[in-house]
Amino acid sequence: MVVGLEHFLILSAILFSIGLYGALAKRNAVVILMSIEIMLNAVNISMVAFWRYIAPALMTGQVFVIFIMVVAAAEVAVGLAIIIAIYRSRETVDAEQIDLMKW
Amino acid sequence: METGIAISFWILAAVTIASALAVVLFRNIFHAALFLVLCFFTIAGIFVILSADFLAAAQVLIYVGAIAVLIIFAIMLTRETQRGSPSGRLRLPALMVGLLFLATMVFIVVSTDWQVITEIPDQPTTSAIAQALFSGEEGFVLPFEIAAALLLAAIIGAIVLVRER
Amino acid sequence: MGILEQFEQWLVNYWPSWAAYLVPPLVAFAILSTFILVVVMAFIYIERRGIGRFQVRLGPNRAGPFGVLQPVADAIKVLIKEDIIPAKGDRWVHWLAPIIAFIPALMIFAVIPFGHGAIFADLNIGILYIIAISSLGIIGVFMAGWGSNNKYSLVSAMRTVAQMISYEIPLVLSIIGVLIITGSLSMVSIVEGQHVPFLLLQPLGFLIFFLAAAAEINRTPFDLLEAESEIVAGYHIEYSGMKFGLFYLGEYTHAFAISAIVAILFLGGWSGPFLPPALWFLIKVFSVFIVLFWLRSTLPRLRVDQLMGFAWKCLFPLALINIFITGIEAIIWPNFPWQLLILNILIAALLIVLWSGFFRVAGERVSFERYGRGIAKGLALTFRHLFRHPITVQYPEQRLTPSRRFRGNLLVWDVERCNGCRACARMCPISIIDIETARGDKGLVVERLEIDFGRCMFCGLCVEACPVEALFMSRDYEKASYRRELLVMKKEQFVAAEKRPSAYAYPELEAEMPPQTLLAPPKGGR
Numbered sequence: 001m002v003v004g005l006e007h008f009l010i011l012s013a014i015l016f017s018i019g020l021y022g023a024l025a026k027r028n029a030v031v032i033l034m035s036i037e038i039m040l041n042a043v044n045i046s047m048v049a050f051w052r053y054i055a056p057a058l059m060t061g062q063v064f065v066i067f068i069m070v071v072a073a074a075e076v077a078v079g080l081a082i083i084i085a086i087y088r089s090r091e092t093v094d095a096e097q098i099d100l101m102k103w
Numbered sequence: 104m105e106t107g108i109a110i111s112f113w114i115l116a117a118v119t120i121a122s123a124l125a126v127v128l129f130r131n132i133f134h135a136a137l138f139l140v141l142c143f144f145t146i147a148g149i150f151v152i153l154s155a156d157f158l159a160a161a162q163v164l165i166y167v168g169a170i171a172v173l174i175i176f177a178i179m180l181t182r183e184t185q186r187g188s189p190s191g192r193l194r195l196p197a198l199m200v201g202l203l204f205l206a207t208m209v210f211i212v213v214s215t216d217w218q219v220i221t222e223i224p225d226q227p228t229t230s231a232i233a234q235a236l237f238s239g240e241e242g243f244v245l246p247f248e249i250a251a252a253l254l255l256a257a258i259i260g261a262i263v264l265v266r267e268r
Numbered sequence: 269m270g271i272l273e274q275f276e277q278w279l280v281n282y283w284p285s286w287a288a289y290l291v292p293p294l295v296a297f298a299i300l301s302t303f304i305l306v307v308v309m310a311f312i313y314i315e316r317r318g319i320g321r322f323q324v325r326l327g328p329n330r331a332g333p334f335g336v337l338q339p340v341a342d343a344i345k346v347l348i349k350e351d352i353i354p355a356k357g358d359r360w361v362h363w364l365a366p367i368i369a370f371i372p373a374l375m376i377f378a379v380i381p382f383g384h385g386a387i388f389a390d391l392n393i394g395i396l397y398i399i400a401i402s403s404l405g406i407i408g409v410f411m412a413g414w415g416s417n418n419k420y421s422l423v424s425a426m427r428t429v430a431q432m433i434s435y436e437i438p439l440v441l442s443i444i445g446v447l448i449i450t451g452s453l454s455m456v457s458i459v460e461g462q463h464v465p466f467l468l469l470q471p472l473g474f475l476i477f478f479l480a481a482a483a484e485i486n487r488t489p490f491d492l493l494e495a496e497s498e499i500v501a502g503y504h505i506e507y508s509g510m511k512f513g514l515f516y517l518g519e520y521t522h523a524f525a526i527s528a529i530v531a532i533l534f535l536g537g538w539s540g541p542f543l544p545p546a547l548w549f550l551i552k553v554f555s556v557f558i559v560l561f562w563l564r565s566t567l568p569r570l571r572v573d574q575l576m577g578f579a580w581k582c583l584f585p586l587a588l589i590n591i592f593i594t595g596i597e598a599i600i601w602p603n604f605p606w607q608l609l610i611l612n613i614l615i616a617a618l619l620i621v622l623w624s625g626f627f628r629v630a631g632e633r634v635s636f637e638r639y640g641r642g643i644a645k646g647l648a649l650t651f652r653h654l655f656r657h658p659i660t661v662q663y664p665e666q667r668l669t670p671s672r673r674f675r676g677n678l679l680v681w682d683v684e685r686c687n688g689c690r691a692c693a694r695m696c697p698i699s700i701i702d703i704e705t706a707r708g709d710k711g712l713v714v715e716r717l718e719i720d721f722g723r724c725m726f727c728g729l730c731v732e733a734c735p736v737e738a739l740f741m742s743r744d745y746e747k748a749s750y751r752r753e754l755l756v757m758k759k760e761q762f763v764a765a766e767k768r769p770s771a772y773a774y775p776e777l778e779a780e781m782p783p784q785t786l787l788a789p790p791k792g793g794r
Contacts, residue, residue: 002105002109003108003109003112003152004219005217005219006212006213006217007112007116008149008153009208009212010208010209010212011116011119011120011149013204013205013208013209013212014120014123014205015119015120015123016204016205016208017201017202017204017205017208018120018123018124018126018127018201019123019127020197020200020201020204021127021197021198021200021201022126022127024193024196024197024200024201025127025190025191025193025194025197025198026127026190026191027189027190027191028132028189030132030136030174030177030178030181031126031127031132031135033174034126034135034136034139034174035126035127037139037143037166037170037174038123038126038127038139038142041142041143041146041166044146044150044158044162045146045149045150048149048150048153048155048158049153051153051155052153052154052155053217053219053220054217054218054219054220055220056220058235059228059231059232059234059235060235062155062157062158062228062231062232062235063232063235063236063243065155065158066158066161066232066236067243067246067250069161069162069165069166070250070253070254071250071253072165072166072170073165073169073170073254073257074253074254074256074257075257076170076173076174077173077257077258077260077261078257078260078261078264080173080174080176080177080261081260081261081262081264081265082264083177083181084177084180084181084264084265085264085265087180087181093181095191096191096192106285106289107285107289133358133361133414134361137361137407137411140407144404156391156392156393157393157396160393160396160397160399160400161396161400162400163400163401163403163404164396164399164400164403167400167403167404167407168400168403168404168406168436169403169433171407172406172407172410172429172433173433175407175410175429176426176429179422179425179426227392227393229392229393229453
C-alpha cells in the first residue's frame with residue numbers, strides 16, 4: 001500500500017485532536033503545555049507533507065516549520081517561566097485553581 | 104524502497120499516536136513527559152520519510168534536546184508529580200470537541216481532490232532552505248530577523264519571570 | 269554513497285527487497301558494535317594506564333601482560349554482579365535509562381567516516397545529525413536520576429541538564445566556523461575540504477569545541493554530575509551490574525565518538541601521508557582521547573557556578589565572535605588561503621588573553637595566570653610526570669623496608685623471662701590478651717596464652733606494662749588471614765615464632781638492620 005498525502009494529513013489530524021483534548025481536559029498546566037506542543041507538531045507534519053506532495057519546488061512549507069519551531073521554543077520558555085512563577089506564589093500548577101481573575 | 108517507506112510509516116504513525124495518547128492519558132506526569140519525547144522523536148522519523156532531512160535533525164535538536172528537556176525540568180521544579188495529572192471537569196466536552204475536529208478534518212482531507220506531485224524531490228534540502236530563508240526578494244529575511252527578536256524577547260522574559268528577587 | 273547502500277544494492281540481486289532493506293542495517297549494527305567494543309576496551313586500558321603514569325603511579329598491570337586484560341576482567345565482573353533495582357524507584361524508567369543513554373552514542377557512528385568511502389551513511393546533514401542525536405543522551409541521564417528514587421541521583425540529573433544545555437550552545441556555534449569554510453554539513457566533504465587542518469585555520473573554534481565537547485561527555489574538569497566527593501557518583505548510585513556497565517560503556521563510546529568528531533572536524537579526518545587512511549584516522553582519534561584524559565589527570569573539578577559561568581560568559585561570546593570573524597573572512601577571502609591561519613591564530617590568542625582579563629566568575633576576576641598560563645603549567649607538570657619513575661609499590665612482590673624503629677603489629681614473647689604476672693592482660697585496654705598461669709617449681713608458669721591480633725590496635729601498653737621485659741613489639745607488619753580464628757596466636761606459636769624484635773626495644777640491633785626505603789627519594793634518584 002502506497003503511503004500518500006492523505007495518510008500524513010490524517011495522522012496530523014489525529015495528533016492535533018489528541019493535543020486539543022489534552023489542552024482542554026487536563027488540569028496540570030505543564031501537561032497543557034505538552035498538549036499544545038503536540039498540536040504544533042501535528043501542524044508541522046501537515047506542513048512538511050504539503051511541501052513534499054504539493055509544492056516540492058517551493059521551500060515555503062519547510063520554512064514555515066522552522067518558524068513554528070522558533071515560536072514553539074519561545075512559547076515553551078515563556079510558558080514554563082510563567083508556570084514556575086505561578087507555582088512559586090500559589091504552590092500549585094492546577095489550571096482549575098489558578099482562578100483569581102475569574103468572576 | 105516503497106514498501107520500506109510504507110512499513111516505516113505505519114510503525115512510526117502507530118508509535119506517534121500511541122505516545123501522544125499516553126501523554127494526555129497517563130496520570131504520572133514524568134512518564135507523560137517521557138512519552139512526549141518519544142512522540143517528538145517519531146515525528147522526526149516521519150520527517151525523514153517525507154525526505155525533509157534537515158527538519159528531522161532540527162526536530163530532534165529543538166524538540167527532544169531542548170523543549171522536552173525543559174518541560175521535564177519544569178516538572179521537577181514544580182513537584183507536581185505526586186498529584187499526577189488528573190483530568191478536569193471539561194473531560195467529556197473536550198473529548199467531544201476533539202472527536203468532532205478529527206471527524207471534520209478527516210472528512211475534508213478525504214473529500215478534497217489533492218493535486219499531488221508524485222516524483223520525489225531527491226536533492227538535499229539544507230541549501231534550498233537557506234536560499235528560501237535568506238535570498239533577497241522572495242526570501243524570508245524579515246521574518247527571520249523578527250524570529251530572532253522574538254527569541255531574544257522570550258529569553259529575557261523567561262529570565263525576568265523566574266528570577267528570584 | 270555509503271557502504272550500506274552499496275551492500276543493499278548488491279543484496280537486492282539475491283534476496284527479496286524487504287530482506288535487502290532490513291539486513292544491511294542489522295549487519296552494520298553488529299559490526300559497528302563489535303568494533304566500538306574493542307576500541308572502548310582499548311580506551312579504558314589506555315586511559316587507566318595513562319592516568320596512572322600522569323600521576324606517577326603504575327595503573328592496572330595485573331590481569332594479563334601489562335594489564336591488557338583489565339577491561340575484560342572488569343567486563344566479566346560487571347556482567348556477573350547482582351542487578352539491584354531500588355525498592356521505591358520507578359522500575360521501567362530505571363531499567364530503560366542506561367539503554368537510552370547508550371544508544372545515541374552508538375548512533376553517532378553511523379555518519380563517521382573511517383576512511384575513503386568507509387562510512388555507513390554519508391548523510392548530507394551529517395554534523396547536524398550528530399548534534400541532534402547526542403542531545404538525546406540527556407534524557408537517559410535524567411531517567412536514571414528520576415528512576416533511582418535517590419536524592420543524589422536527582423541532584424545529578426538536574427546538574428546534567430543545566431550543564432548539557434549550556435554547553436550545547438557553544439558546541440553548536442563553534443562548529444559553524446568550520447561549516448562556513450567547507451560550505452557543507454556532510455562529514456565526508458568536511459574532511460575533503462580540509463587542505464590545512466582546521467585546527468590551524470579555526471584555532472578558537474577548535475578550543476571552544478574541544479572544551480564544550482569535554483563538558484558534553486562529562487570528562488573530569490566538568491564531571492559535576494558524577495562528583496564522587498559531593499554527590500557520590502550522581503546518577504549511577506543505584507546502578508549495578510550490567511546496567512552500570514552499559515552506562516560505563518556509553519560514556520566511553522561517547523568519548524570515542526567525540527574524539528572521532530574532533531579528528532574529523534579539526535584534524536583532517538583520515539587524510540595523511542604514507543600510512544593507510546583508516547590508520548591515520550585511528551591515530552588522530554587516540555591522540556585526541558589522550559589529550560582528553562591528560563586534561564582529566566591535571567585539572568580539578570569546577571564548581572557549579574564556575575561551570576555555568578564558563579559556558580555562558582566565556583565560551584558562548586567567544587563562539588559568537590568566532591562566527592563573526594569567520595564570516596568576515598569568508599567575504600574578503602572566499603577561498604580561505606592557508607596564510608589566513610597566522611591571522612586566525614593571532615586573533616585567537618589575543619581574544620583568549622583579553623577575555624580572561626575581564627571575565628568574572630563568582631565575583632572574582634579570572635586572571636590569565638590562572639586560566640591560561642596556570643592550566644598550561646599544570647599540563648606541563650603532568651607531562652613531565654610521564655617520564656618519572658612511578659612510586660607505586662607492587663606489594664606482595666615488592667615490599668618497603670620500614671624504619672628501624674618501626675613498631676610492628678606482632679608481639680615477640682620471651683618465655684624464659686616471663687614471670688606470669690599477667691600485667692599485660694590487665695593493662696590491655698580491649699582485653700584481647702588471655703593468659704592463664706599455674707604454680708610451678710620456681711614461681712608462676714604460663715599455661716595458656718592467647719592474643720587476638722584481629723582486634724589488637726597496637727597501642728603497646730602491654731609492652732610498657734611488662735615488668736620483666738618479656739614482651740616486645742616485632743618489626744613485622746603483615747598479619748592477614750582468610751579465617752578469623754587464625755589471627756588468634758597461641759602460646760606454642762609464640763614460642764616457635766622467629767624472634768624479630770623492633771629496634772625500638774633493642775637499640776643495639778639498629779646498626780645491622782637495613783635502612784628504610786623512601787617512596788619519593790630525595791634529589792638524585794633511588
